[in-house]
Amino acid sequence: MWKHILIGLNNITLMAEQKEDKKWYVVRAVSGQENKIKNYIETEISRLGLDNFVDQVLVPTENVIQIRNGKKVQKEKVYFPGYIMIQANLSGEIPHIIKSITNVIGFLGETKGGEPVPLRKSEVNRMLGKVDELALEADQNVIIPFVIGETVKVIDGPFNGFDGTVEKINEEKRKLEVMVKIFGRKTPLELSYMQVDKI
CATH class of the missing domain: 3.30.70.940 (NusG, N-terminal domain)
Structure with missing residues (x-):
């Protein structure tokens, strides 16, 4: 990419x-x-x-x-x-x-x-x-466009439109674990960098 x-x-x-x-x-x-x-x-x-x-x-x-x-x-x-x-x-x-x-x-x-x-x-x-x-x-020393604790919006997939908090960053796979509230319960989602956006 x-x-x-x-x-x-x-x-x-x-x-x-x-x-x-x-x-x-x-x-x-x-x-x-x-x-x-x-x-x-x-x-x-x-x-x-x-x-x-x-x-x-x-x-x-x-x-x-x-x-x-x-x-x-x-x-x-x-x-x-x-x-x-x-x-x-x-x-x-x-x-x-x-x-x-x-x-x-x-x-x-x-x-x-x-x-x-x-x-x-x-x-x-x-x-x-x-x-x-x-x-x-x-080379894994890539600048990551997100930081742990940052609030982001899901822009792709079944949870499009949900806001969540970045909990973990997998630099190797370039994926994030984002915690979102679904039906009042916090649920972790694994998303790529391109599936979320800054708020």
Whole structure:
């Protein structure tokens, strides 16, 4: 599935290894607003004349098949709801500028001092769809789009429309155990990442 990730730009010519002074980071954002926030970031960086510090702002997406009213519908879906990739030199006030943008929550993996932590090259390659499926399966260090304790909505299957809480994450199978209330009783469901969405 990862090898089918599509990046929302037609021409990606500047890869991480070609930009040693720029590193990739993940910006945490309000879910459902990823593309708007991407545009906000690009506009603000350009307005402040900081284009030399930021090379790319990307929202990784994929084409998925969903069941709607008994019919299969293909749609483009944000692969990591609530996350935006940014290739940049985050020096000086740039991290603060990005975090102050509307609907930006912060950076993934920030230190206690608030310093953004860059992605490792292997993580960047996965998110950009540059590794093949076998290599991905052999490496379990995948960024998980959900966290234990998070409330999610089931969007596919017999329990479509139910809200639940993530109890367990199976990184190897890329499945979640979600606890939902059915007829007043808590019931665990095993669901794939694509069967649930953030609320």
